Amino acid sequence: MMEYEVQRRNRKTIGLSIERDGALIVKAPFFVSRTEIEAVVKRKEDWIYRKREEIILNKEKYPTITYIDGQRVFYLGKPYEIVGNGDKDTIFLSKDKIVLPAKHVDRQWALKEWYILQANIELGRRVAHFEIVTGLKAVSIKITNARRQWGSCSADKNIHFSWRLVMCPPDIIDYVVLHEMIHLIYLNHSKDFYREMERYMPDYRQRKRWLVENRYIIGMID
Numbered sequence: 001m002m003e004y005e006v007q008r009r010n011r012k013t014i015g016l017s018i019e020r021d022g023a024l025i026v027k028a029p030f031f032v033s034r035t036e037i038e039a040v041v042k043r044k045e046d047w048i049y050r051k052r053e054e055i056i057l058n059k060e061k062y063p064t065i066t067y068i069d070g071q072r073v074f075y076l077g078k079p080y081e082i083v084g085n086g087d088k089d090t091i092f093l094s095k096d097k098i099v100l101p102a103k104h105v106d107r108q109w110a111l112k113e114w115y116i117l118q119a120n121i122e123l124g125r126r127v128a129h130f131e132i133v134t135g136l137k138a139v140s141i142k143i144t145n146a147r148r149q150w151g152s153c154s155a156d157k158n159i160h161f162s163w164r165l166v167m168c169p170p171d172i173i174d175y176v177v178l179h180e181m182i183h184l185i186y187l188n189h190s191k192d193f194y195r196e197m198e199r200y201m202p203d204y205r206q207r208k209r210w211l212v213e214n215r216y217i218i219g220m221i222d
């Protein structure tokens with residue numbers, strides 16, 4: 001029998017989710033019996049196994065990082081190895097390595113600051129490009145620390161991007177940038193929204209799929 005944790009919630013239906021460690025969480029309304037929950041879990045068994053497998057596969061591809069020398073991280077979709085013997089004050093790229101200053105004790109902090117800086121430069125550039133292409137303009141663009149969403153667009157036309165986006169390949173960054181900018185006209189994911197996406201990016205479906213398949217990348221760095 002499958003093990004799981006039941007969380008009682010003020011909701012109408014039973015919802016299943018798999019945590020990053022593979023644990024199954026069942027969110028259930030207060031009135032639903034244990035037997036009913038058991039039946040739902042049983043019925044969803046295939047889905048649960050498939051999801052778990054996906055998580056394990058992704059974990060192998062993108063393990064949570066430890067910041068020691070040789071650790072693999074991603075920048076613009078390419079793998080880089082962290083090394084901590086830099087003689088400069090700042091982080092720099094050298095071939096397939098991200099070189100951290102030797103004197104830095106807090107590597108996690110240093111690397112994150114570097115990513116945020118790159119995100120500001122890279123996203124600023126891509127937004128400017130798509131402003132010209134689409135003629136659309138956000139009221140403001142902000143880089144956030146979001147770990148669950150690559151980007152968002154509010155009704156008052158403020159766009160946010162997670163700095164974690166710079167770990168993704170450039171064509172994927174472009175997909176997210178264009179996606180949020182199209183939300184300046186359509187705040188939903190309607191047919192009109194996707195028609196507009198397709199107009200500027202005919203292969204947007206492939207890029208969207210990449211994001212789904214590589215979702216784990218967003219949680220690589222705390």
Ligand SMILES: [Zn+2]
Pocket residue numbers: 179183188189
């Ligand atoms: Zn959206």
